[in-house]
Amino acid sequence: MKVTVFGIGYVGLVQAAVLAEVGHEVVCVDINAERVEKLNQGIIPIYEPGLTPLVTNNFQAGRLRFTTDAAFGVEHGLIQFIAVGTPPDEDGSADLQYVLAVAKTIATHMNSPKVVIDKSTVPVGTADKVKQQISTVLTERAVDIPFDVVSNPEFLKEGAAVADCMRPDRIIIGTYNEQPIDVVRELYEPFNRNHDKMIFMDVRSAELTKYAANCMLATKISFMNEMANLAELLGADIEAVRKGIGSDPRIGYHFIYPGCGYGGSCFPKDVQALIRTSAQNGYTPKILQAVEAVNNKQKYKLPTLVKKHFGDDLTGKTFAVWGLSFKPNTDDMREASSRVLIEELWAAGAKVHAYDPQAMEETQRIYGVRSDFVLCGTKEAALQEADALIICTEWQQFKAPDFDFLKQQLKTPVVFDGRNLFDPERLKQKGLQYYAIGRGQSVLQF
Ligand SMILES: NC(=O)c1ccc[n+]([C@@H]2O[C@H](COP(=O)([O-])OP(=O)(O)OC[C@H]3O[C@@H](n4cnc5c(N)ncnc54)[C@H](O)[C@@H]3O)[C@@H](O)[C@H]2O)c1
16 A cells, blocks of 8 residues: 655654555655655665564665655645644643645645644544644645545654554544545554454544553553652662562553663653643543652652752762663653753752763764763773662563662762662662662661
8 A cells, every 4th residue: 555654753653664564655744844854865764673674674665664754744644644743832742744744745735635643642633633733724725635634643652652553452543434434444454364453433532542551551650650659758669569569460460560761752741731722621630640759750860869868059060871861772861760860960960970881872962072971981980989789670681680780880989870770678778778769778678
């Protein structure tokens, strides 16, 4: 099938590459000329496991093309994906300007019937706006070309995006009528062979499904962080509690890790956007408000522990920070907890020596060159001259460090762990003082 994807970000690029891999002919359109140029030179602008060979192979096979030429893109595909960003507006609601700009572009250039599929995360009612936008432009052009608008929210996880798109758990399709169903079925047929993963519903329900999913996951995290804070006060160990409740199949082990707060491009903005949508409809979403408040506070957990140990004035101190991306296996720094930590350390007068396996280029782009900030080539290099180690992201390579070496390198043997990676007893035996999340210091280890 001929497919066009507007927006070559984490969602658009991965989805386009996966669709090309199964044989569809995909043209990607982006307004970011530098990004398009790089992709045409074989340079992949984002880090996702497995993405580079997928893009390269399909690009070389001619099934995946990149352009800034919107007219060409519109002409190419029967299917037109909208996969552009929906960042938070000043009041927290989703900014729809990019989505509506694409709708306008499609309407301006289309000369044949189109199925417009919205993959961006958008508030309920956006498909109506997209439909309206296209109709208005077609009327202005005095042409009558049939088109359908479909809501098809994306559920991929950054860090596992290729695998998620190749083997989706579910494919949510919101439509106004039965018209586009056959086309969408044919498009996703290669991903639907094991069993039927397609769930059809009305457009508004599809739009809300995406927000409900992200808000539920964010709720699980904030709930566990609240339990962790309580565990600390009560002298309990949240890791024991986590295993204890995870064993209940009604609760399960997924997404109940306590930590230094959730970040990324989705949870913070989607929780905020649903709060905003609720308010616009006269409803006070108390659970969502609490989820956001708990998370915002939790991001200050690590700097608070550091100041508890070293005092409020950190002038003259240097901290090794392991992990900058908002989660492992990505270079995405959007709303990362590490940013709150680093900025708090700087504000208190400290220097930061940081290491991340993938996000250092992005961190450099955000913070530029500063005398109180060194990006180090290895995790070991970050320890040199550091007073203590702080772990922000649970990359695999941080999970079994040489504790003797660590102790030898640090000026004071202290580890602050925002992801509960280690056994407190082992660190104690190694002579390291260990601060983690929700782990009562007096708790027996079994
Ligand atoms: N990142 C995720 O894990 C994830 C997961 C599920 C859903 N989503 C949703 O998918 C959408 C896209 O997210 P993302 O992380 O891929 O965004 P992104 O910021 O990585 O990429 C968006 C791309 O759209 C391009 N763009 C903007 N306006 C354009 C236009 N008029 N024409 C063509 N291209 C244009 C930008 O230049 C950019 O390259 C968002 O709504 C997001 O909430 C994201």
